[in-house]
Amino acid sequence: MLISYNWLREYLNIDDYTPAQIAEKLTRSGVEVDILHELNKGIKGVVVGHVLECEQHPDADKLKVCQVDVGEVEPVQIVCGAKNVGKGQFVPVAKVGARLPGDFKIKKAKLRGQVSQGMICSLQELGYEGKLVSKSYAEGIFVFPHEVTPGEDALEELNLNDTVLELDLTPNRSDCLSMIGTAYEVGAILNREPKLPAPRVHTSGEKASDLVSVQVDSSEDTPYYGATIIRNLEIKESPLWLQNRLMAAGIRPISNVVDITNYVLLEYGQPLHAFDYDRLGSQEILVRRAKSGEKMVTLDDQERVLSEDHLVITNGEVPVALAGVMGGADSEVHEGTTAVLLEAAVFNGSVIRRAVKDTGLRSDASTRFEKGVDASRVKEAARRAASLMAELAGGTIAEGVEEADNRDTGKLEVELSLERLNRKLGTSLSDETVSDILHRLDFPLTKTSRGFNVAVPMRRPDLSIEVDLIEEVARLYGYDNIPTTLPDSVTTPGGLTKRQVLKRRSRRYLESAGLNEAITYALTTGEKEASVRPAHLEHEVKLALPMSEDRSTLRTTLIPHLLEALSHNRKRSIYDAALFELSAVFHTSVADLQFQPEEKLNLAGALMGTWQEHPWQQEKKQVDFYVAKGLVEGLAKELDTEGALEFEQAEIKGMHPGRGARVMVDGRYAGFVAQVHPAVAKDWSLKEVYVFELDFDVLTENTKGDVRYEPIPRFPSIDRDIALVVDEKVSAGQLEAVIREEGGHLLRDVKLFDLYEGENLEEGRKSIAFSLRYLDPERTLTDEDVTRVHNRVVEALEEKLGAALRS
Amino acid sequence: MIDRLEELQAEALEKVSRAEDLKDLKEVRVSYLGKKGPITEVLKGMGKLSGEERPKVGQKANEVRDAITSAIEEKEARLEQEELDRKLKEESIDVTLPARPVRRGNRHPLTSVTETLEDIFIGMGFTVAEGPEVETDYYNFESLNLPKDHPARDMQDTFFITPDLLLRTQTSPVQTRTMEKHEGKGPVKIICPGKVYRRDEDDATHSHQFMQIEGLMVDKNIRMSDLKGVLETFVKNYFGEDREIRLRPSFFPFTEPSAELDISCAICGGEGCRTCKQTGWIEVLGTGMVHPNVLKMGGFDPEVYSGFAFGMGVERLAMLRYGIDDIRHFYTNDVRFLSQFK
């Protein structure tokens, strides 16, 4: 809502406050003023000029040479290029030395040999947006519709010495969508009573009831519909003051009758519609739901196909307006209109909302209907408009209003307890203070033993229960004046849950291991995921109406967006990057989602390029599978994952077929670690990339609780190495498993320390060496003890895996 | 014999002082103190001496032996020290050569801000609550006093999945979920961080995905003055002791009275600057007293219980804290951006 300071002054004495002060007061009491528009900003030296002569430029077809009286001794010569300039006009003139918005300075000039001492201005040149300028002047200079004294300040005439307050209204404060509502609000803040227009209607001898009948199908859809008939109208340009006010409020002037309906809309917040009475096609108004498939052409010349969800105004037969949203083209007021049916109605907000949603037509009128108009003022708004039509368009008003009136006039009384108010706010306000505030708001009230009974006026539909009134009192009393205290309730121990602690620990671990934390978008596309989405997931969670194809489904894996992040970096010549993310993924087993999908917390990493480098010592280690595997192992250790962590060779979708492992925790699938398939990596313009993705809750399911101290061994351990030659298909994991099984409780640790394939070995064989550490916590081990166990290990390796001791 | 011993001592000491390395010293030790050395020889001849002379010679022999031993040890120590010094000198390196870097990753700034906030409120006795990102219409809207068709739903453009399922537009649904778990018994003191989603075109100040932190305190006799006190404690803790707060009336469907909380601008000290749009104040969070309908739907009796809630955008806090000018940086994951935070 745009509020003109000058217009507001009409209802309230605010001369002792600047627009900025009013704005600050409004903002601090709950109606936020976003911007202050000073309309004359950057304008200086623009006066009224009278065009005394207007001749064709001798050397330029499109220019005119004008002699203009600007209130000085001699007229000045101005060369003007506007088509609509003409002798006798009163126009705004920027004199030599004047300034216009955009830091535009007017200088004396010569145009094709003719001296020009100034510029005749268009409204656009004076700072108005083109879309607000009446079509009559949109293509040329502005011409005053009446005589003005040359030399006077043109800004004053154009009401440009005004400031417009742009309100950023919260949805509850629809009462401030009108000048009168805003005047009430400012009045309550300043403790001043607004004075409101009191329209007087002089009627002609005709009776409205002879000219029209009104019927509504449903009083729920249309609590009130009133029709006033005004005849003998002359459609013409509105007086300047009215045009000025519309423009300041952001509405383009069109012609007097339409401008008046818009003016009253702004003043009262009551949308009105004027039908061309003679083109209605009947003398009957019937408000009903549209029939399914019923068509009408709205006044933007679009054909609308309607449904039973929509409310229409009909002439008894066919729709003449989509109620509360837009009129029909056939009954639109035009230049030749002489009589109008003025509609003032209250429509059900949610019905209008539906129509707006279906048609995409949102207007100043529909916005107000959606939020609810003040039913107690609808008739007064109609009288105001009718009287202005009589005054400004020469109309005669038929006696009476034809109406269907089913308004709920049950007055809303709300009890306000002083004790509850003070308890809620932490204040100790007296009943004088509270009643004073309620009086400022102009809320009628009666005193009760506990506080007040407050009659809430219909202009404030946002107030219906006690706490609404408590807020009203609080905001006008001033939030700053409420004391500052701390709760005197029981103290509670704060803290994190075990899972939250583990989440933090995983982050800390991966950070300290050298990975940067990434946060990527949850919305993605099926296409982007297709190559890496877990094979068992057939369905995805799709948005009903995505904003773009790129963000249309919820991700099932963190990998694609991590690859995208790597790709972003690589394209910026960052070749070494290691990222991790701890975020939700969304899994569903059904195509038609009935319930919330399964939300899993995944922990994923993606690495490329160099892992460690120290150039002058010739050290360089590229990221490889084992780096990624090490991160997963380290993570499991950090999280005290209980039970066995195993890596099973596996082919994983989207991954290198020979370089991937399923990560198993106690036999349960917890995720994978792998090199991304080069063909997939290529889709993201990447080369060698290693990733892991783990289900956080599987990984941490059996995390140990508190640490239990384990005694440090008092007896020495004994190390024995074992060097084996095996078939190359036998995996290190298999060998280690046999060693651990046979080693029994004395075997404390197994370390692979050598791996060799190639020369000096039989084709298809490899050499692999382990170091085994034996320890008995109860006694000192003897060589014989160890040898016994060690031999058993060797035998088992020979027997089960065909390993031979390397000589 | 005593003369002989003194002679031997002088001879040996002379050799010790001339020894150039540990090998020379070892020779001296062997030749004078060894089992076949001259001192042993002297002692072997003691049998010929009188009972009176014997102890004297014995004592002298010991003295000589001790003198030679300590001379050797002293020299040995010195030679060892010299040798070590020489060796260390050879081992000296150029300490100005570049170090071997220790790999270290960085925390995402949004995580950093979230954890800082969590810790502040944990210190005030709050716990951290979490909830699903795909929510039902009931928890995201209806239970927060936003029935279907409520005009205030326009405040938040929503990504719907089905008519009843949506991406949560706020972390507030965790409020109702937590209140339900408490089964009508206070106190409830939680903060809820998490991702939320709105239908916004991504630009420098808007993101279709962003993070919020919601807070809720419900108990008997919680007053609006308590809201001011708790939030002031938070502001001073997070933004600094010298920051002032002010509350501006506002509207949220789930609180009443509602307010926006502004903090005094640190950049200009309240004088007005570009960051605070010349107002001297910066908006940081929305807050208010929990609406009675919300308490009721969460299973709390509004006649007995009251409370306050607040919510803030993590990106905004991070942008203020680090001076970041474009919200998209948080989701691009450019390493040059990420590596600036701790």
Ligand SMILES: [Zn+2]
């Ligand atoms: Zn500032």
